[in-house]
Amino acid sequence: MSNKKDNKNSYLQMFRQMVRIRAFEEQANQLYLSAKMPGLTHMYVGQEAVAVGICEALTPNDKITSTHRGHGHCVAKGADFKQMFCELLGKKEGYCRGKGGSMHIADQANGNLGANAIVGGSAGIATGAALTAKRLGKKEVSVCFFGDGALGQGLLYETMNMAALWKLPIIYACENNLYGEYTKVEEMAAGDLKARAKGFGIESFEVDGQDVLAVNNLTQELVERARKGDGPFFMLLNTYRYHGHHVGDINREYYRSKEEEQLWRDERDPIKNLSMLLIDKKISTSEELKSIELEIEKDAEEAVDYALNAAWPEASEVNMHVFAAN
């Protein structure tokens, strides 16, 4: 393919975006552990190559819908740390003025139509965005991110059926991180996962979700085809979440072992593996990568400080935005 992202800048951009997600999540986890964040949140750590590999193949006008584990998608689609942390803390300067929080972050300017706290709940929204693109001839593509847990939801199959009937420009991106909440995927999803989409006549692909370059190459190809009207597509991305279902899910040996977690961290880490590749192929140096990491960690720390000191919404906000103005 002619437009594959194979130059140094795009490799480093993918590295940078994955590191940004991880830095963001480490700070979010600390905010929870230090009781500075209201409520709970769901960590994306471990799955960075999925969001980055896909979003680096999109333009800001392309739309995504995200999940309750949505910080990674939001960062990867171009969001700003300060506005994100403000949203997580319920501050007025957050992306949703503090009214959405972690599970509803939306960044319309960058094409992120929002995280969704209902598992599989955004399948309709993403498919509807693809319908708009087709109807208005906008050449935009939608990506619907969802986890393996959403494979249990009927809405997904209803919307995939319509997307196939109407040839909509949408990619259904199933992030199989092996667990739906506290239960193994094998206990919840019968049969061949890809075959579910194939049943609708949707071309389906499986890719190593820890390999950002593989994810990005496949997505570029599918996005290009979807823009030409060849969609929809289904991607099964095999990945792993390092943390529990949410930040409070600490003791999880009853559903998975520490050895399993360590194996993924040691051998399948998407950031570590890309670093090694970049150094090995002399695209970058360990010093350069380290300095990128330090710079991003500093950005994240500053953004957290900013958000902690940012203003709360005024009480008068509480009944604003129930209805849009006419």
Next chain:
Amino acid sequence: MREITFGAAVNEAISEEMRLDNSIIVLGEDVAEAGTPFKVLSGLVEEFGTDRVVDTPISEPGFTGIAVGAAITGLRPIVDIMFGDFLFLIMDQLCNQAAKTHYMSGGKLSVPMVLRTNMGATRRSAAQHSQSLHSLVAHIPGLKVAMPSSAYEAKGLMKTAIRDNNPVVIFEDKLMYNDKAEVPEEEYLINFGEANILHPGTDITLIATSSMVQQAEIAANTLADQNISAEVIDPRTISPLDENTLINSVKKTSHAIVIDEGHQNFGVTAEIAARISEKAFYYLDAPVQRLGAMDVPVPFSPVLEDLTVPTAQQIHDRAVMVLKGEI
């Protein structure tokens, strides 16, 4: 003035708006060539084509969700839910997604969509094709709910709904589709949140919605024969609700009955009666009365079904009792 049916009025409203705004599409089961089972949308697909009048599979949550996404990104979908009873299938997409998107995004995203559906018993359709579930929807912040009571109302409220930038659910009484009323040929809109005083009166206020407006008017006429002057008010939309007009009427008449075809428990009659108690208690000469659908699943047998819905006779009798101080 010309008279057209309720169904034709809905059809005209949608056609006129679709001619004005290319972003309006219609989505639903059998909306295109079939024109819906009630034939309300007949002719639309011939004029606007299958790109804009889209037959969907029998997948209510799926196509409602698709409409939400389409609305967020620049279209103005009109979703057709064939029977109001099927609302239970789409509760997540309607109440968790469409209703909350504007608020949850801090006002950045909006969902300009209309969801047409119907209500009304006594069509011998039994418990899953006869319910009137509007109060369920009106309970959710972020949704507007319109309840047209005639062909004139149906056209004006539909046009307003289509131009609204929020999710609006319109409940059409399926027994009223063939009822005719005067509908001007010139364009008009009916504002949401503005109740209509159909029949001014001084002795008792009859607040009625949708199918019950006709019954209240019949009752007002029979009451007039007994020199009782009843004021009939149609709220038109229950969200937003024109509380002022209702309260002012009760302050004048000091007596009120609220009539609605939804179940009486926790329904529209309960809400409006509570507001009257809050805002006009010291003006009342008798307790506020409620007439809603009986709190049973709608039965099939005609002799049973007819017992479940308030009638003009019941309204008349209750008004007489209220005014005689027998309650």
